[in-house]
Structure formats: C-alpha cells, structure tokens
Amino acid sequence: xxxxxxxxxxxxxxxxxxxxxxxxxxxxxxxxxxxxxxxxxxxxxxxxxxxxxxxxxxxxxxxxxxxxxxxxxxxxxxxxxxxxxxxxxxxxxxxxxxxxxxxxxxxxxxxxxxxxxxxxxxxxxxxxxxxxxxxxxxxxxxxxxxxxxxxxxxxxxxxxxxxxxxxxxxxxxxxxxxxxxxxxxxxxxxxxxxxxxxxxxxxxxxxxxxxxxxxxxxxxxxxxxxxxxxxxxxxxxxxxxxxxxxxxxxxxxxxxxxxxxxxxxxxxxxxxxxxxxxxxxxxxxxxxxxxxxxxxxxxxxxxxxxxxxxx
Numbered sequence: 425x426x427x428x429x430x431x432x433x434x435x436x437x438x439x440x441x442x443x444x445x446x447x448x449x450x451x452x453x454x455x456x457x458x459x460x461x462x463x464x465x466x467x468x469x470x471x472x473x474x475x476x477x478x479x480x481x482x483x484x485x486x487x488x489x490x491x492x493x494x495x496x497x498x499x500x501x502x503x504x505x506x507x508x509x510x511x512x513x514x515x516x517x518x519x520x521x522x523x524x525x526x527x528x529x530x531x532x533x534x535x536x537x538x539x540x541x542x543x544x545x546x547x548x549x550x551x552x553x554x555x556x557x558x559x560x561x562x563x564x565x566x567x568x569x570x571x572x573x574x575x576x577x578x579x580x581x582x583x584x585x586x587x588x589x590x591x592x593x594x595x596x597x598x599x600x601x602x603x604x605x606x607x608x609x610x611x612x613x614x615x616x617x618x619x620x621x622x623x624x625x626x627x628x629x630x631x632x633x634x635x636x637x638x639x640x641x642x643x644x645x646x647x648x649x650x651x652x653x654x655x656x657x658x659x660x661x662x663x664x665x666x667x668x669x670x671x672x673x674x675x676x677x678x679x680x681x682x683x684x685x686x687x688x689x690x691x692x693x694x695x696x697x698x699x700x701x702x703x704x705x706x707x708x709x710x711x712x713x714x715x716x717x718x719x720x721x722x723x724x725x726x727x728x729x730x731x732x733x734x735x
Contacts, residue, residue, distance in 0.1 A: 469495035471506050472516060472526035482510045490516040492690060494529035494681050504708075504731055514686045517694050524693055524700040527569070527726040532689045532698070534652055534679050535573035535628065539581065541675055542626035542648045547580040558626035560584045560644070562616060565630035566602060567593035567724050570652060574628040575600040576698055586618050588631070593724055596701075616642045626650075632721075636661050636674060646671045652679075701725030 475489045485491060492515075493508035516525045543557040561578045565571045566587035578585045579601035587602040590609070597605045604620065606613035608631075616638060618624075624642055627649040635657075639649050651658050654676035662674045692698035703723040706714040707730060714729050 470526050470529045470531075471495060471508060472522040473506070476505070479510070484510060485513065485515070490518075490522075492516045492520075492525040492528060492686065494533075494686070512681050512683055512686070514683060514690055516690065519694045520690055523702050523705070523726075523728045523730070525690070526728060527700045527702070528689050528693065529681060529686055530679065531569040531726065532573040532577075532700075533681055533685055534570045534677070535577055536685055536689065537679060538570070538574060538628045538630075538650045538652060538677055539577055539626070541650045541677055542628065544578070544581045544583070544626070547577060549580060549582050557581075558583065558624075558648075560586070560622050560624050561626040561628060562618075562624040562642070563587045563602070563628045563630065564608075564616075564634065565589065566597045566600070566605070568630055568721070569723065569726050571628070571630040572597070572600055572701055572725050573698065574630065575602050578628070580692070580697060583626075584622065586622060586624065588613050588616065590722070596724060600699075614638075618642070623647075629653075639674075640672060643672050647673070649674045650677050651675065652677050702728050704728070705730055707731075 471493045473491065473493075475485055475487050475491055478485070478487065491508075491513050493506075493513040495506055495508045495512075512529075516522070539561070542561070544561075545557050561583045563571055563574045563578065563585060564587075566575050567589040571587070571589070575585055575587055575597060585602045586604040586606065587597045587600075588606045588608040589597045591607045594605050594607060604618055604622070606616070606619075608614060612619065616624075616634075623644040625644040625647045627639065627643070627647070629639075629649055629651045630653070632653045636649075643649070649672075651674060654662070654674075658674055659676055662676055664670075665673045689698065693700065701724060703725045704714070704717065705728045711729050714727050717723060718727050
C-alpha cells in the first residue's frame with residue numbers, strides 16, 4: 425500500500441482497455457454523465473506516491489520509496505491511500521515528477537504496445553524499415569493522452585510520422601516531432617490523406633468512429649491498423665481479415681501492463697527522450713470535473729488529479 429500524496433492521472437484509454445467489467449461502468453458514465461465519485465474511484469489505477477506499508481512478500485522496495493504503479497484492474501486511485509501490486513510498481517527517479525509518473529502507466533504503455541503490435545521492434549533511433557518493420561506511421565488523435573506518446577515513440581523508432589488532431593493543436597503535435605500534421609476537420613484530415621501522398625504501413629489509431637473504408641485507401645500494400653478503442657464492428661472486421669489472411673489488417677489492442685515496459689518508459693522520461701504534457705490539474709475534491717473533462721475527449725495530453733492540489 426502507498427499513500428497517493430502526490431499525483432495520479434485519470435484516463436479513458438485504461439478504463440476502456442482494462443477488462444470487460446470496467447468498460448461497462450465507464451460506458452454508463454459516458455452516456456449518462458452521472459459521475460459518481462465512488463464509481464469513478466474504482467476505475468482509476470495510475471498512481472504516483474510513496475510507499476507506507478509493505479506486504480510480507482514484497483522485497484523490491486521499502487517504506488518511503490517514491491514509486492509509480494498501475495493498480496490493474498481494481499483501480500482505487502482516487503483516494504489518499506491505494507493498494508498496488510508489486511509486480512506493476514516501479515521506482516520513480518527524482519528526475520521524473522509525480523505528475524509525469526502518474527501519467528505513464530496506462531497511456532504511454534498503450535502507445536508503446538500499439539506500435540509494437542504494428543511491427544515496430546526497436547526504439548533506438550534507427551529506421552524501422554531497417555529491421556523489417558514499418559516506415560510510415562499515422563497517429564490519429566495525436567494530441568491526446570495516448571496519441572502524444574505515440575508520436576514521440578514513433579520518432580524514437582525512426583519512423584516518418586503523419587498525425588491528426590484539432591486545429592488548435594497543430595503546432596503542439598508538430599513540436600512533438602510529427603513530420604506531417606492534419607486538422608481532422610479538413611477534407612485531407614477527414615480522409616487521412618498525407619499531403620505528400622504517403623501510404624501508411626502502420627496506424628496507431630487513438631480516435632473513435634473511423635470506419636475501415638477510410639483507412640483502406642491510404643494504406644500500403646501490407647499494413648496494420650492498431651485500434652485502442654475497438655467496437656463490435658472493428659472486432660468483426662479484424663476476425664474476418666485474420667481468417668482470410670488479408671495483407672491490410674485491423675488489430676484491436678487490449679492493454680496488458682508490463683513492469684519492464686513501465687521501467688523503460690520511466691527511464692526514457694528520466695533521460696528527457698519522452699515528455700509528458702499535462703493538460704490540467706485538479707485537487708481530489710474536484711475529481712469529478714477531471715473525469716468529465718477526460719470523457720469529453722478534448723484534452724491536450726494528460727489530465728492529473730493531485731491529492732494535495734489547490735482548491
């Protein structure tokens with residue numbers, strides 16, 4: 425158990441990918457906007473804090489350690505104290521702030537696993553094509569919690585990145601390293617067409633409501649679209665493509681948190697190679713507002729709730 429006296433970040437992409445039980449609660453909240461603080465607390469699991477009590481079998485940390493954890497899938501992060509598994513808890517170095525640490529477990533891990541599922545195997549700055557992986561990647565909703573990490577990770581992999589976002593965030597996404605940035609409300613952005621005519625061999629799809637018919641014309645002969653917000657239609661399309669051995673494929677992604685990936689993401693942050701952008705911060709007493717803003721889907725980067733934040 426550790427006291428979440430520092431920071432944690434609520435996010436839709438954890439709620440949507442944790443399990444079958446949690447998304448039902450989330451969908452209820454999304455549809456009705458009835459944001460019960462007790463219900464929401466159960467779904468928030470990204471935590472940054474200080475260890476105050478250890479289980480008898482825990483040997484990799486001690487009381488007083490600053491840590492980052494994902495309480496997957498029980499949540500409970502909207503509280504001063506939270507119980508977290510040692511298997512998904514990593515040290516937070518002093519170079520990584522509590523807000524940065526709390527933002528990483530779900531969103532950055534999702535972006536990393538998304539790119540790996542698309543065929544990216546190395547993030548050492550070389551060209552992905554050199555390793556037989558993708559060369560040109562599209563990131564949708566690139567200014568959001570998952571998307572802004574996906575852009576940075578794709579650039580670390582040496583890929584050419586085309587990204588979509590709203591008009592107000594074009595400069596922001598370009599600053600993350602995207603080579604081409606499209607306003608999703610323009611004809612080019614709505615059809616995902618690269619200004620340079622680039623065909624994508626990988627897509628990190630972080631948005632919702634985009635049918636396969638939009639992706640198909642802009643994909644290379646062999647391409648993978650990894651969807652972090654899959655619905656029933658996407659799952660059906662993916663199954664059909666799999667059984668027919670299609671060269672262009674839609675792959676639904678369900679996050680499976682891994683400690684080694686969390687450690688790597690924290691280290692990239694420590695080195696300054698991966699940056700977290702915090703859209704807004706809320707005290708615990710205003711957690712419902714933070715959750716409502718997350719549901720709206722227009723945050724730039726991450727939304728953070730701080731236990732000791734100003735009212």
